[in-house]
Amino acid sequence: MVAHADTRVVHRGGSKINFRAPVITQDSRFLICVSGECIKVFSTSTEECIHHLQGHKELVTGLVLNPSNHLQVFSCSEDGTIRLWDFTDGILIRVTLLHLKTPSTLHSVPGKRNNCEGCSRGHQCYMHLCYGIIYLCVDYLTSCALCSQGEYVASVKDNVLHVYFLNKKTFYRFALGTSGEMAARNAFTCVACHPKDDCIATGHGDGKIRLWRNFNQEKEYTFSTVHWHHSGVNALCFTPEGTNLLSGGLESVLVQWRYGQEGQKDFLPRLGSSIKEIVVSPDGSLFCTSHTDNKITVIKNCTKVSAVIQGLVHGDGVKTALMVDPRTKALVLNGKPGHLQFYSLQRDQQLYNLDIVQQEYINQSNLDQFEVVKAALDSRGSWLATVEQRSAKEVEISLKLWAFDEHTQSFVLNTTISAPHDGPISEICFSPSSQNSTTLVSVSLDGHFKAWQLTQPDPSDDEEASWSCDFVGDYHSLEPKCCCFSADGSLLAVSFKEVVTVWSPASWDLLTTLSQPPGAIQDLCFGRLSCSKYLLGATDKNLCCWNLLTCSLEWSTALDVSLLLADPLSENVAAFCGAEKTTDLFVFRPSEPRPHFSQQALCTGRVTRAVFAPRDEPLDGCEESSQWLNRSQLYFLTHNMELLTFLTKPEEERLMALSKQVAVLKKHKQEFLHTSCLLFISLFISQFALTLSAIMTLVLSILT
């Protein structure tokens, strides 16, 4: 095994933009948010990403506007640096090294304080910095907030609210009832400070909001309680004038309370998914809510959603296989609950969400709702099959088939089959045949597999073509697990426990059975192109390769394969092997049992979802170990929902060159602006006698 220096595993797209609260600029035109290792600047009106601020080597954990220059932003990261950026031009201005690699956030303090001090008490660690920002280590805290005058910091953890007065360096602790059941429900979830009054609002796990006053002593503090949320309050925020308090939680309803008259409240319901953070622009005209489904909503005038910035949705887990839509080259996977998302990997942007379940999602925990569990696209992208499932008392399944509509450029529901099988469906796949007749095969744990075919209706009826069942197959009443079509669609392999059955889709005859005990077959895959005579099967101990011409075992090797994946454009097959805790990757041709690429300890956890995304133009890399990446790119999802891919050296060089070019361009632009400004001023001084109109024409000429 050779170490491959010329390929490297990288994050490409789909990072969390809801990891920390976004920042709205002073003029409300831009929204800055963290996105993995980089920072993104969005326009609040057009939802467009204007700049990627790249430079941090690790996850960015904090963002704050520079209090002394509102066109600059500070960011801190797990790599232990604080960087200052000009976000209008996307330029890095300064880097400060901290040598402190803990999760942290940044807060700004009004007034100049150039002292640097640290404090540590209990679970808290504060650190003042120059430039008037505060660097907070939040490793142990649930939430913390800084008073706008910079007098105190309020932080919450479990059932305790701590208030630390920065000037007096005194520290108060307020605890709520910690006994019995109350303790769990009483726990603090978030905290916010009033900008004018001495008032701290805290949210709680049982949906209550408490407003604390008179907290500069430990004895005579008071608090009042308001309650609307039915489950925990996740986010609290005061408007800049302090007239309103905004709160949000699992219900995905933004609640606006009048400060002082808490009985009056306004609601903005159905924001999509539960609210994680709420931010208000400095002038109070824009609200931003960041949601758990990696989304930032911009709300104008408290009532209207004006923009939605959507990243790759990281649900509870991707239940469908990763797919690439042949038309848009977008990655297709589970999105919001009950939806499929189409995510463009090139532009790192969600294209659209397809509503599969078409039911109102109820934001409530412990509720069994319909989930999209399987999805399949046919080879030309004109049909999409989805399986949705709800496992309440009895399993409710429905299979839906969607036709691509050229007119609206999206998928339109064609057929709904309710209860297609008696048990959960373990796999669906389309036959790859390119003729008009496409077959869908669904394999279920009820012991049957079914073939579905598009039936053309009589021309006399004005009904559309719809799908109906063509064949039901089983084998010795064993449970089938997976199915796979050969590249030309002439063979269908269905695995029943230890046995692989090979069927002819033309006549639905059982052609042959293959078996290599022990162990049930977990994954099946046909070879492509010159290796199309091979069928690969993975049990939990072995990887077997059968030759279909001789119906005999060609080779087998002991591997714990978690996922087998064939590249549609080459003979290569990728096998992800789950060892103890890490995953190894082997890329090989079925014709020879030796891998021509292998990488050990690819990532932690098992990899169960991966896809070969065809490249627009093939690379011409000549390195033997990276040749398998020439035609398509391999994306895979780790168990904690990170989307990773392989980057080859030539590609990396090209990207570096591109970013340099961009930087040079930016620099040129700045120099030009600088010189033109100087020119203007010098002209203005020297020719003061010129008429106003002449100056105006000059200004115009410079601007154009």
Next chain:
Amino acid sequence: MASFKPTRIQVYPKLGEKVTQDTLYWKNYKAPVQIKEFGAITSIDFSPLAPHTYAVTASTRVHIYGPFSQEPVKTFTRFKDTAYSGRFRSDGQLLVAGCEDSAVRLFDVSGRVAIRMFKGHTKAVHVADFTSHGYQILTGSDDYTCKLWDIPNSAELTSYKEHTDYIRCGITSKLNRDLFFTGSYDHTLKLFDARVDKSVMNMDHGQPVESLLLYPSEGLLVSAGGRYVKVWDLLKGGQPLVSLKNHHKTVTSLCLGSNGQRLLSASLDRHVKVYSTTNYKVVHNFDYAASILSLGLAPDDESIVVGMTNGILSIKHKRTPEDSKGAVQQKRQPAYRIFVKGKNYVPKQEDYLVSKPVRQYLAKYDKLLRKFNVSKALDEAMEVSTIPMAVIKELDRRGTLKNALAGRDEKELCQLLSFVIMNLVDTRFTATLTTMAEMLLDIYQSTVGMSSLVDRQLLRLQELLDKETEYQQELMEVLGMLDVLFASAHPRKEVTLPGDGANGHVFLMYTYIYV
């Protein structure tokens, strides 16, 4: 803020009858007009002449109704006892009726008093009819005889005593003045020729004969008796042509419709069935509220008149094209100005068309669901027939079905229970409704015994479940039998696998192909 997604109403493929030309034709009738008579209506006869009035015999009267009147235009009341079989002559001028008191009365349609009375039978006369030339009357009586009478001098011409039981139906030929048929409770049909003194043809129906009908060509005779309707070919000497068994109680009346294209039969099982006379398949079915004794069809199927045992006369008139048009025209048309408003503006080429935002209209139950008013939403949904299932499923999905079911009073609970009972055995709804029934029992088990209405519904539910389990058991038995049959029908196949040469295994495979 995304808009609320309305509840999806699942459209189930319609089981049962397919929509055919016939169903469309026979459904094209207005809501029935119902008239209460004094007793069971035993006979309905349409006048052969326009405007096709019809005589309705019930209790001791014969009423004559006009084609669209709801009140009788004429009433004959001079009967001492129950009247039977009021019939018009072919010119529509005379009407004859039998009576329980064995006398047969002849009326002038414009008069009031009987102009002739024929006495000679010894028991009730259930059959009376004119012969084709109109000068003679055929009667049949419970004294087992049938007689021919001369109208001008009200004399008995001939008497036949061949039947051995009550004669309850008879019909005269419209083409030959001497031929007539009688049907009796002795299970036989007889064809008589007035020129000879005994029957010329004898057919065995097998059940007491209730009604007879002749085709216009008079080649075929239809008889109804017991649960059977039988068609006889007279040209082949009374050979049975077809026997229909579509009713589950005695068939009481027969009628021809659509110019002899359709045959209608009415029965005590409260149904009227329409058969095609070419293949004798049932093409349509009408349901009525009570057992039907008599049936009449106006020429060109303009109206269907049905008389029932409870004395209700139900008249359905055909819907005319004007009726359906009239309903549409009642809507007030908007003013011309409103139509023209903005219509004459043609967008220019460079104009950008701004489409109006489409306003979302929600059904009432959806509005309530949006506000989480689950009980009210369920109430609202129960009003409409197809929607409750979708809303119940939605509530179940939201986990609030129990909340929606709780806190009901006696009347509402009965409504819910009867809904469950009605739909529980439908396989498409069983899964949802069993959960609902369980919840109902959980919630209201403490109140059992407090209301007789609820208890009755619960007992009905229990009966239903018992019956259903029995059905399922029987079905499983049948399935088992079929499996045995299929298994013996499929021969065992021996397949050698070519690839397994090394081991040389021979596998035995059974392939079942499910259709």
